[in-house]
Amino acid sequence: MTSLVDTESDDLLLLERQLCFALAVTSRSVIAAYRPILEPLGLTHPQYLVMLTLWEREPRSLKEISTVLRLEPATLSPLVKRLEAAGYVSRERSADDERQLALRLTPTGDALRREARAVPEKVVDALGIGMDELVDLHARLSAILQRISPLTDAG
Numbered sequence: 001m002t003s004l005v006d007t008e009s010d011d012l013l014l015l016e017r018q019l020c021f022a023l024a025v026t027s028r029s030v031i032a033a034y035r036p037i038l039e040p041l042g043l044t045h046p047q048y049l050v051m052l053t054l055w056e057r058e059p060r061s062l063k064e065i066s067t068v069l070r071l072e073p074a075t076l077s078p079l080v081k082r083l084e085a086a087g088y089v090s091r092e093r094s095a096d097d098e099r100q101l102a103l104r105l106t107p108t109g110d111a112l113r114r115e116a117r118a119v120p121e122k123v124v125d126a127l128g129i130g131m132d133e134l135v136d137l138h139a140r141l142s143a144i145l146q147r148i149s150p151l152t153d154a155g
Helices: 004-012 019-041 045-056 062-069 073-085 107-116 119-127 131-154
Strands: 089-093 101-105
Touching: 019 045, 019 107, 019 119, 045 062, 045 073, 045 089, 045 101, 045 107, 062 073, 062 101, 073 089, 101 107, 119 131
Parallel strands: none
Antiparallel strands: 089 101
């Protein structure tokens, strides 16, 4: 005879009860909603994230962007090279440390910001979720990220 404890532990292993599965599928679905919205801007989702960091403040080093986006520099480098080839960013030696490359927006990259202002609203429309629910979800995910950040940074 199966005990209640065994049944509960088996239930904990159901795919539909896994937080990692729900987050992974939701993440892929949300990012997929960005694709047709970003395509006319000539950006992929990861490139959009890089541009967001530069629209907030520039110049930024590759290392700084890597830290903000929680991406490995090796992952970030090809993204930046494609943004540079598209004419959105330039890489220059940092005035503070010539060993560092500073990323700056080009006039084209700066102008793209005006077009990108429509992205968040279009994404909200594409997701079909109320703004209150999205704001609440963002706050909850941000709070979880803050709590687990030391764990994942120690990695």
